[in-house]
Structures are given as C-alpha cells and as structure tokens.
Amino acid sequence: MPRTTTLECSGCPPLRALTFDALGLIKVVEARDKQRGAPLVVERWGDPESSKCVMAVSMIDRKSHPLLAVARKNNQIEVLSPVNGDIQATISDANDLDVQSEENNIVGLHLFAKQNSELAFRDCTLLTCTTKGNASIRSIELADSSKGSSCIKTWNVCSGGNILCCKVDGNEKFALFGGKCVEMNIWDLNNFTKIWNSKPPTKDNLGIFTPTCFTSATFLMKDDHRKFVAGTNSHQVRLYDVSAQRRPVLSFDFRETPIKALAEDIDGYSIYVGNGSGDMASVDIRTGKMLGCFSGKCSGSIRSIVKHPELPVIASCGLDSYLRLWDTKTRQLLSAVFLKQHIIHVLFDSNFDVKVADLLPCNEQTPTEILVSKEVEGSPLKRKKSSRNKPDGGERKKRSKQSKERKESKENDGWEKIASRDERSKSASKKGNKAQFQCCDLDVD
Template identity: 80%
Template sequence: MPRTTTLECSGCPPFRALTFDALGLIKVVEARHKNRQLPQVVERWGDPQSSKCVTAVSIIDRNSHPLLAVARTNNQIEILCPVNGDTHATISDANDLDEDNNIIGLHLFAKQNLELTSRHCSLLTCTTKGTASIRSIEFDDTSSETSCIGSSETWNVCSGGNISCCKVDRNEKFALFGGKGVEINIWDLDNTTKIWNSKPPPKDSLGIFTPTWFTSATFLMKDDHRKFVAGTNNHQVRLYDISAQRRPVFSFDFRETPIKALAEDVDGYSIYVGNGSGDMASIDIRTGKLLGCFSGKCSGSIRSIVRHPELPVIASCGLDSYLRLWDTKTRQLLSAVFLKQHIMHVLFDSNFVLEGTDKEQTTTEFKVSKEVEASPLKRKKSSKNKEHMLDGRERKKISRQSKERRMSEAQEIEGKTHGLGRKLKLVTQK
C-alpha cells in the first residue's frame, strides 16, 4: 500500500522532471497548468527489467540538442534524447565489468562543439572498483548504435575499497571520488592527475576510530572547486576546503542513519540533506545550523535530491516510490506523485515551457505568489473592537476602584472595633 500524507498540497508551478527507477523505467512527470495543479506521469520509456536498474544519470540541459546519459546494472550506457526518449547510442562495458563492479559515476560534458549531421559528446565514467575513464563518442541521428568511439583515457582513482560517490564541478575541470574505505580525492581532468587527498579525522575521546565510508558528495559553490560537502555512512556531514587542510574544516551529525543524498543550493552556502530513514532538512553549512526540516516525513530511504536551477522548488525521491516536490523557502510539501517502483534518481528539465507562456513570467509569478502566501495578514481593527477594548478598560478601572473602596471601609471598621475594645477593657479594670 502506498503511503499517503495528511498534509495539504498546494500544487506546483509548470515543470518537467525525469525519474529513474529500480526496474530501468524512465518516467516523465509534468505539471502543465499555470494555476499550480498536481503533476502527473505523461510518458514512460523502456521496459521493466531488474537487470536494467539505473545506477547513474547525467544530463546536458540546454535549449538545442539536449542529451541524457543513463548507466545500468548490466553495465550498459545509453545516450538518449531527454525530449522524446529516442536512443542515440548504446555503449556496452559488459566484457570488462562484472556484477560487483558496476558504473557508479557518470557525467556528460556540456562544453563541446555540435554539428548538424553528426553529434559528439564526451563522457566520464567511474566503476565501483575505481576505474575511471573519459571517452569521446560520435553518433548519427539515424542510428541507435555507436558509430565511432574516439579517444579514450583510463586511470585508477583508488588502490582498494569501493567507490560510492563521484562528482564533477560546474566548470568541468575537476572531479572528486570517494567511497567505502576510500578517502575523498580530487583529480584534474585535463591532466588526469590527483591534486588533493583527504585525511581521516583523528580518534575520538574514547580512542575509537571510525572507518572511512563516504556515501555522497557535492561541490558547494558554482565557480569554486576547493570547497565541497560530503556525507558519510555514520550519519555525519563534513565540509572540506582543500586550500586550508586535508581534514574536515567543519563536521556535524544529522540524525542517526547514513546520509544518502546531498544537494547544494544556488546561494552557495545552504545544502539539503537526506538520510536512510527518510529525514530531509536544510542546513547552513557555514555554521552547521539546522535551518529547518521538510514537513511530511518520507517513509523510505531518500536516494536523490535535486534543486531546480530557477524555481524555488526542490525534488526528492527514494525507496518509498514517491516523487516529492518541496518549496525551498517554506519547506512545505507542494506535491507528491506515487510512481510504483523504487526511484533511484531524479532530474529537472529546466528548459520546459508551456505553450503560449513566457518562462521568465511564469517563474516570477510563482515567486510572487509564494511571497504573498508567506507574508502575514494584518487586519485593521474595527470601531466595534475599539469600543469593546474601551469598555474592558473601564470595567477594569471600576473594579479596581471598588476593590480599593472595600479595602478602605474594612480598615475603617477594623479601627473602630479596636478602639471600642480598648474602652471596654478600661471600664472592666475600674
């Protein structure tokens, strides 16, 4: 039975998102109304097969010739069109990999030259055992098979352990890798050389050393690859600055289950954290202060968090089979869509625009409407309320005066009684 929420969903602005589940299906979720109605599944690509579970995704989100790369557990990489789901190329690494060495990291390089007759893309992949490679691919629109694989460069990012997180910075010049038994290391992609390696924190006050196990990581700022945030399996969030030191600059614990997903905000200092028990929160990484938790706890492990680049909307998905949309400012649930399978990844199509509408106008209208809803209502006091307030003040004044009068009368009676008692005492003595 799907989990239902008791929170009232106010609806979403027009958006388009792609979800990737454990059976290899790609579902397109859209909200097509300006009056913020609930989103729906409008398309479904692929056939359900457990051997095609999606392990990593990457998208080149642009107006002309967008591309989508999908890595699966059968060690196949598909290059798709994110608009209609057409397959441009299929790359198979099944001969070199096994079931325990899947592709865990995937990135499409957006900075490239495009032609009309043939298309070209560069792809970074990383496996669980630490084999990273950058390959150049050319394909035709009329063929679904790879026509030519250009130059390829392969190297090893770790000598032992398993890689579980891989991230490329916005400028696409540096990449970080980390995992179970593997400290975070940053590589220069132009020269494929390692420029930095993290150092584990020291033992605690009890002399206990926590083994290294990174589960997720993200770069913090858009134009600065030196600062990044990493989540660990022992529910710890760490901030690193490679220009300062090798150990974490700042670290704190979040709840009591492993960190499963991290996403940076556009402001450059806020992050969104999701863990294995369905808790999700916004945190100021400069101080480690909890800005607030998202209302409406998920019932399964969160596996992916994505911030919309323009709208104040964030999407989360996980093992409870729900795609949830949240407001980044109020942290309230905007909508929830039940998708039947375990959702492993989610991506936004930021260039989605409704027919006959302006993208900037829609974004501005949604931001203004949220500000109006968030602003407190101030009501003008009516004359009737003022009269009631005056009557109340007069009543208090009258009651206070009557109380003082009763106290004075009681003191006067007590004084008279005391004087009469003294006179009777003198008479009896005589």
C-alpha cells in the same frame, strides 16, 4: 508501519522532471497548469527489467539538442534524448570482464557540455567510474552509434575500497571521488593527476581506527572546486576546504541514520540533506545550523535530491516510490506523485515550455495504471458466503422505509374505510329516523 503525515498539497508551478527507478524505467512527470496544478505522469520509456536498474544519470540541459546519459546495472550506457526518449547511442563493455562483474557497477557518470555546438550534435564525451575505482573518459559518435565508443583515457582513482560517490564541478575541470575506505580526493581532468586528498580520521580514546564511509558528495558552488560537502554512513555532514586543510573545516551530525543524498542551493551556502530514514532538512553550511525540516514525513530512504535551476522548488525521491516536490522558502510539500517502483534518481528539465506541452496529449495514467484501475473498479468486493445472498445496509434501509410507507398507507386506508362506514351508518340512521317521524305523522292524522 512507516511513519507518514497527511498534508494538503497546494500544487506546483509548471515544470518537467525525469525519474529513474529500480526496474530501468524512465518516467516523465509534468505539471502543465499555470495556476499551480498537480503533476502527472505523461510518458514512460523502456521496459521493466531488474538487470536494467539505473545506477547513475547525467544530462546536458540546454535548449537545442539536449542529451541524457543513463548507466544501468548490466553496465550498459545509453545516450538518449530527454525530449522524446529516442536512443542516440548504446555503449556495451562486453569485452571488459572487470567492468562486467556484478561487484563493479558504474556508480559515477557525467556528460561533458561542449562549447562548440556543431560538435555537440554529432558526438559527446562522458566520464564513468566504477565501484572498484576504474575511471575513464570516452568519446561517442552520435551520428553512427554502430562504431561504439573510443576511450580517451583510463585510470584508477583508488588503490582499495569501493567508490560510492562521484561529482564533477561546474567548469568540468575537476572530479571528486570518495567511498567506503576511500578518502575524498580531487583529480585534475586535464592532466589526470590527483591534486588533493583528505586526511583520514584520528584514532579514538581507545586507540581504535574507524575508516570513514562516504555515501554522497557535492560541490558547494559550481564555479569553485575548493569547497565541497560530503555525507557519511555515520550520519555526519562534513565541509571541506581544499585551500585551508585536509581535514573537514566543519562537521555535524544529522539524525541517526546514514546520509544518502546531498544537494547544493544556488546561494552557495545552503545545502539540502536527506538520510536513510526519510528525513530531509536545509542547513546553513557556514554555521552548521539547521534552517528547518521539510514538512511531510517520507516513509522510505531518500536517494536523490535535486534543486530546480530557476524555480524555488526541489525534488526528492527514494525507496517509498514517491516523487515529492517542495517549496524551498516555506519548506512545505507542493505535490507528491506515486510511481510504483523504487526511485533512484530524479532530474529537472529547465527548458520546459508549457505552450509546447499543451499541444501534446497528456496521458494522466500510464497503461499499467489504467489496467490496474480497471481491475479495481470491475472487481466486486469480497464478502462472506453468508452475506452474499443478503442485501446491503443501504438496500435494507430502503426496504424498511418502503415497508413502513406501505403500513402507513394501509393504516390510512383502514381508517378511511372505517370513517366512510361510520358516515354511511350515520346517514342511514338519519334516514330511518325521518321515516319513523313521517309514519308517526300519518298515524296521527
């Protein structure tokens, strides 16, 4: 049985989050109460299908015309609006057999934020990277999605192994790649050249060389590409400094299961770590000391951790089908939402406006949830054949009380009848005595 902890949730401030699950569904979770209310699922986009499992996501979070890119298991990329879910463009690489293979899915995706707002409304540029290391930068025309995409540049970031993590810095000039039997390497996106590569680990005391498997990575600061943090399959967290050396500057172990998710804080020195057994903690990367664990044990592997850009809130999701919202200061659970499917990614919408959201209808339950709740309410409880014709415990108590009241009323009626009879007999005896006395007086006279 999974280890879980029951905690009282105090509610979270107004926010909006987008979740992406293993069946390709995109669910919008909103908390509209200004006094720390419970978040609810207000919208659901797409149809459930296992071939549309979400592999990677990226969003341009801006007030006017935001964009969201979703890479699916069938190697299709959808560019849609994170406000209403309308699909702006769809990219399908049906002609590329190498990309369409099941062992070469898209694992890295990034939407470039354009400086020119006029061009951003008509087209967008995105970076993709597959498991085999096939990276490409493409331009998509949103005005006419039938034209598809035009490839600007294609290159290979690894000669062997599998890419498992990909990250682009805040200035969008450098990209970070790493994976199984692939050392962390940084590429210059302007010249498409490799500018740095980490050094493989040394042999152990027995002379055995064990290659590292990197599962997640993130830059420590958005504006500085020289420092980044990487998590490994051997439950290690490593800090790299490009300007210092090729091997990690700092390395420490976290629990005993592989690191699955990493997220940086705004302060530039705190990170959030999540592993395959559901443990999550905040760590001071300057010293490698743990600041504290988050209260409330998750019952499944954590796959995504995201820090809200403005509020002191982080979101975590994973294979236990829960979206959990935490307070970064107290590390307490604010709220948890059950979403039924395995959640792969989560993103925050920092431009969420409560006043605008109050004008829209808030569906507390999705259609599937409503059907399930009706079935549960309408279906009778299963009992044994012998107990079908027998009354329940509550009915038995009621009947026993009624029978007791009837007995007591009967007994009271009986006592009343007996008392009335005694009174009648007494009155009759008194009358008889008086008559006798009168007869005696007549005889004397």
